[in-house]
Amino acid sequence: MGNRILIVEDEVLIREMLKEIFLAIFPEVYTADNGESGLLQYNRIHPDLVITDIKMRKMDGLTMIDKIKEINETQKFIVITAYSDEEHQRRVRKQGIDHLLVKPIDCRNLIDISKNLLKNV
Amino acid sequence: MEKHKLRILFVEDDDLMRETISNILSKSADEVFLAENGLKGLELYKEHKPEIVITDIMMPEMNGLEMIRKIRQEGIPVKIAVVSAYSEKENFLRSITLGVNNFLIKPISYRDLLKVIDDFANVIFMEKKIEDERNQRFQAQEELKKAHVELESRVIERTHELAVANQQLREFQETLQDKIEKSVAEIRMKDHIMMLQSRQAVMGEMIGHIGHQWRQPLNTIGLLTQSMLFSFRNNNLTDEVFDERVSKIMEILDHMSVTIDDFRDFFNPNREKTTFEADRIIRKTISFVENSFQKHKITLRYEKEDDCIIEGFENEYSQVLMNLLINAKDALVHNRQDNRKIAIRLSSQLGQSCLEVEDNAGGIPEEIRENIFQPYFTTKKDHKGTGLGLYICRTIVEKNMSGKIEIRNTNTGVIFTIRI
Ligand SMILES: Nc1ncnc2c1ncn2[C@@H]1O[C@H](COP(=O)(O)OP(=O)(O)OP(=O)(O)O)[C@@H](O)[C@H]1O
Ligand SMILES: [Mg+2]
Numbered sequence: 320m321g322n323r324i325l326i327v328e329d330e331v332l333i334r335e336m337l338k339e340i341f342l343a344i345f346p347e348v349y350t351a352d353n354g355e356s357g358l359l360q361y362n363r364i365h366p367d368l369v370i371t372d373i374k375m376r377k378m379d380g381l382t383m384i385d386k387i388k389e390i391n392e393t394q395k396f397i398v399i400t401a402y403s404d405e406e407h408q409r410r411v412r413k414q415g416i417d418h419l420l421v422k423p424i425d426c427r428n429l430i431d432i433s434k435n436l437l438k439n440v
Numbered sequence: 441m442e443k444h445k446l447r448i449l450f451v452e453d454d455d456l457m458r459e460t461i462s463n464i465l466s467k468s469a470d471e472v473f474l475a476e477n478g479l480k481g482l483e484l485y486k487e488h489k490p491e492i493v494i495t496d497i498m499m500p501e502m503n504g505l506e507m508i509r510k511i512r513q514e515g516i517p518v519k520i521a522v523v524s525a526y527s528e529k530e531n532f533l534r535s536i537t538l539g540v541n542n543f544l545i546k547p548i549s550y551r552d553l554l555k556v557i558d559d560f561a562n563v564i565f566m567e568k569k570i571e572d573e574r575n576q577r578f579q580a581q582e583e584l585k586k587a588h589v590e591l592e593s594r595v596i597e598r599t600h601e602l603a604v605a606n607q608q609l610r611e612f613q614e615t616l617q618d619k620i621e622k623s624v625a626e627i628r629m630k631d632h633i634m635m636l637q638s639r640q641a642v643m644g645e646m647i648g649h650i651g652h653q654w655r656q657p658l659n660t661i662g663l664l665t666q667s668m669l670f671s672f673r674n675n676n677l678t679d680e681v682f683d684e685r686v687s688k689i690m691e692i693l694d695h696m697s698v699t700i701d702d703f704r705d706f707f708n709p710n711r712e713k714t715t716f717e718a719d720r721i722i723r724k725t726i727s728f729v730e731n732s733f734q735k736h737k738i739t740l741r742y743e744k745e746d747d748c749i750i751e752g753f754e755n756e757y758s759q760v761l762m763n764l765l766i767n768a769k770d771a772l773v774h775n776r777q778d779n780r781k782i783a784i785r786l787s788s789q790l791g792q793s794c795l796e797v798e799d800n801a802g803g804i805p806e807e808i809r810e811n812i813f814q815p816y817f818t819t820k821k822d823h824k825g826t827g828l829g830l831y832i833c834r835t836i837v838e839k840n841m842s843g844k845i846e847i848r849n850t851n852t853g854v855i856f857t858i859r860i
Contacts, residue, residue, distance in 0.1 A: 402652070
């Protein structure tokens with residue numbers, strides 16, 4: 320599988336863990352620590368899948384997604400959120416996001432979903 | 441003056457004399473009874489009980505004196521006059537002992553007779569009058585006595601009634617006292633329940649806070665654990681990596697238990713007054729709501745101008761601020777799309793701590809200004825508010841901590857001020 324994955328997460332420990340876990344399965348894993356640098360990275364590497372947190376400094380996940388969608392309407396996203404309430408999830412889904420995972424996340428689940436999304440690429 | 445009936449019994453054995461005198465008598469008397477001897481006279485007397493008896497003495501069958509004795513035995517103070525001649529001296533004496541009232545000397549003159557009758561009539565009249573008066577007095581006395589007795593019995597009755605009334609009053613007072621105590625207890629209970637209800641509302645916010653606060657570290661722990669599994673599967677889980685991850689996890693767990701302590705402290709009903717630094721409690725309270733405020737894009741600013749030491753219940757102080765912050769948040773979310781702001785200021789004024797919470801959510805309409813501190817008053821629909829928040833705030837600030845809570849609208853919102 321030669322699929323590229325971009326992980327955008329502002330907390331360093333989590334970012335590193337995710338990278339480590341994903342690298343065990345997917346060869347090309349890139350990271351960014353907020354929405355702004357995520358967008359820069361996106362334009363550089365054109366990943367097949369973007370996994371992002373929502374709440375981040377500088378630019379939050381949802382704003383970044385909007386900007387990426389302007390570039391590539393069919394871009395695949397997995398969003399990880401700390402908010403578990405319905406209203407918030409509804410709002411996120413309205414933005415046309417394929418998958419919403421609520422923290423704490425199960426990596427097996429995350430990997431399965433990622434594999435599924437990348438199958439169709 | 442009431443005219444009294446005057447009836448005369450005349451007893452005389454001489455027929456001519458009886459007839460003559462009878463004619464004279466009937467002019468003064470209402471009625472005249474005539475008898476020719478003592479026996480007949482006594483009969484008539486018993487039958488009619490006349491007021492006056494005039495009698496001759498020497499008569500056949502029963503003489504006058506014998507008749508008088510018998511009449512006197514009847515016990516009636518009838519007026520009796522005796523007709524006698526001068527020569528019959530012993531008759532006068534006997535008459536006196538028999539209680540005869542007057543004498544007529546033979547031959548009877550017309551004038552003497554009228555005088556005797558007139559005198560008798562007067563005496564009878566006077567006696568009657570005296571008797572009447574005595575009767576009246578007696579009656580009055582009787583009535584007085586009766587009234588007195590009645591009064592006494594009424595007094596007794598009234599005393600009894602009064603005692604009953606008194607007893608009732610006492611019972612009433614006792615039940616009133618009971619009722620007062622009961623309702624005071626009820627009010628206290630109600631206050632207590634309201635306090636708990638309001639705390640529950642705040643607790644919702646706190647649980648949200650903990651949930652959020654914990655999601656991040658739980659996520660990290662999850663990832664750390666799973667990364668160990670992946671490393672293990674790939675055969676690169678070294679001792680160092682393992683050690684490092686486990687100590688990371690323990691560090692995070694320590695941090696999480698602090699949140700639990702905060703939460704437990706907040707709901708610990710510690711009823712002891714302490715002195716505390718307002719700043720510390722304010723910061724802690726802000727930390728509880730920060731996340732949910734960020735989520736709603738509310739900018740929360742806190743400025744501390746002076747250090748303030750407050751004597752009282754720090755949890756309650758925190759609860760008050762929490763209520764005000766949640767109210768401001770609710771109003772902002774409801775009324776504003778963007779630029780949602782809350783500012784908290786702590787200063788010292790005239791030796792009192794002064795905590796201000798200001799928002800730009802549009803303020804409180806004049807017509808409900810009076811109501812917002814009432815228990816169960818809320819404008820929030822669908823049971824989203826209990827309406828107890830501000831009531832509890834006022835209770836805590838003004839009753840429990842002898843402070844003052846004030847509210848004032850600004851151009852853009854409202855400022856709540858708490859002075860303690
Ligand atoms: N900052 C504010 N801006 C505008 N209105 C307010 C503000 N604070 C309170 N109110 C009004 O006062 C009412 C009463 O507030 P209170 O805190 O007592 O109850 P509540 O907030 O409705 O219910 P609860 O506190 O139980 O959630 C609110 O329903 C609201 O209409
Ligand atoms: Mg309230």
